[in-house]
Amino acid sequence: MNLIKYRYIFFFISTVLTIASIAAVFIYGLKPGIDFTGGTLWQISATQIDINEIKDFFEQNLNVKNATIYPEAESQSYLIKLGHISEEEHQSYLATLNYKFGQIEEMRYEAIGPAIGKELKGKAVWAIILVILGISLYVAYAFRKVSYPVKSWKYGIITLITLFHDVIVSVGALALLGWKFGVELDTKFIVALLVIIGFSVHDTIVVFDRIRENLLLDRGRKDLKEIINDSVRQTFARSVNTSLTLVLTLLALFFYGPLTLKYFVLLIMTGTIIGTYSSIFIASPSLLFFRNK
């Protein structure tokens, strides 16, 4: 496998992926979840009721215009998203629903006030900032030694660039999922994103560690291209196998696990695969651009 020879193909693929992701975010947008905006999420079991019946019911009988209703086939229920409603309204809607459709079961009800939403949003932003800061500091620490023929801070910069690449592609995937299935940018997604960040970095660090080890061993005997190729080949099995075991557990959760975690799991899986790809095919060849002349 000659990675360096084909590096431009990989750079091209990643550029396309990144642009497509950014475009997806601009075209489809990201729907903020109710835990950030405040609002109501209601899941009711309804085996015999048609979706249009429910829609009409909310619009006409309850006079709620801004309700979004998704059927969830697997659990034979409906997910209803509303603005923030009070407990009195909730109880009166429930009573009316029961009256109209017979005894329905309330599977889940979340009403988040705007104040809490604002607070959760603030916390999410803080968590993101702190994680990026913490990881950057760690990267700087991890690459403090070895500066020939690539300055050590440049390893750090490349690690962070691949990190942003992975994050952008994952956010793009979320925009697509939002457009197709109504998946929202909520706390769960922020967690998924932070897990992806951690994973992306550790994968890249392992490959870079090996490159630095080989640089010390083969100093002067081989050129950088050859060393990068060797190092990637040596760590390839490890990178792929590690991601593979993670992907295996995620696949099991995706297909057999609880429905509420489905998209959370899917996003971590996307990030894991992208993170592995970028640490092998993007991070290491990028070192060539940064080589000391």
Add this chain to the structure above:
Amino acid sequence: MKRPIFLFFIIILLAIVAVFFVYPKFPQPFNWLEKKLPWKLGLDLVGGTHLIYEIDMNQVAGVDRDSVISGLRDVIEKRVNLFGVAEPSIVTAKEGDNYRLIVELAGIKDVKEAVNQIGSTPLLEFYETSAVGTSTQFIPTNLTGRYLKGSQIDFDQTTGAPQIALQFNDEGAKIFEEITGRNVDKLVCVSIDRQINDNDCATVQEKISGGRAQITGRFTPEEAKRIVSRFNAGALPAPINLISQQLVGASLGQESLKKAIYGGLIGTLAVMVFMIIYYRTRGIFASLALLIYTALTLAILKLFSATMTLSGIAGFILSIGMAVDANILIFERTKEEIKKGLTKISAIEEGFKRAWPSIRDSNVSTIITSLILYFFTTSFVKGFALTLLIGVLVSMFSAITITRTMMRVFVKK
């Protein structure tokens, strides 16, 4: 090299103890252990309601706030105990300038009733009045339900109408004395839940010591009885507002739990199958180490009585996927050492030694992420971060110590 048989047996023993601790299913006569060692499951798995109230502190002076909060907590706890919820959780929290009360009720059927009872616990206040033109202005005093010692139902001697007798504690008695003292010949009113009726007001004849007061006039006997029992559970020392509510039906919760465990089992199995196919004998050791890892991590989580939520289980399952990472690093390294011409045994030892820096480095970023998630976010995330963190830490131990011990014991020279 000596075979560490003793260490091996300790690990096996530890694993067996962990399994029985995690899943204490015993035949008669030891089946009582199962009840002694229950898992703490989150509301999203057993079904229940999570309520967040904002405490209105506008009327409460800064120095009194702590005592108001603890009073409020006690009152609501008594209230909640009245409708018999197993292990309710009531905590208070401060967010910026806001005071919050978080109530968790597991497995409750009639949420509507619960919310009503908590919210409408009567708020008792006393007002002074001053005449402004023809209307009366009500001025709140600092005498509220939190100074109440007890109350009982009385009947008027002449009309037989039910009335509520209030007894204040010492502090409350003093305040009541002051209020009545400065309001002789004026109206003083008592209100329940911010409603003042004409007959809740009385003209003060003289300063009243001893801390006794009465609310008369507007109750049916049933109403009076209900209010008295609520007062005795305690009136709310400050008004509260429901600002967030989460409810998970019991059936959805149980379904989630079942599926999460099922998904986790299949995931673990898939990882083991992969490891055995790819690494053969070494894969068997890694798989056994993974099983021991699972038992140990669950035992540690249970030992610290961590509440298992859906996100917590997700974090744990994720850590299972990551746990073999250390083994993969070691085995790949071992392969290289064999290629360099080392004997099998020394290649394995070398693999363990050389892989350690990579294992440490690759786990640090996950540890950073989970620590930040744990300390800077809310409950959904905390559960996830905690299990992921503990999982990663245990895996660093298990993948190295356990796998190495097993290989030292079993690999032929």
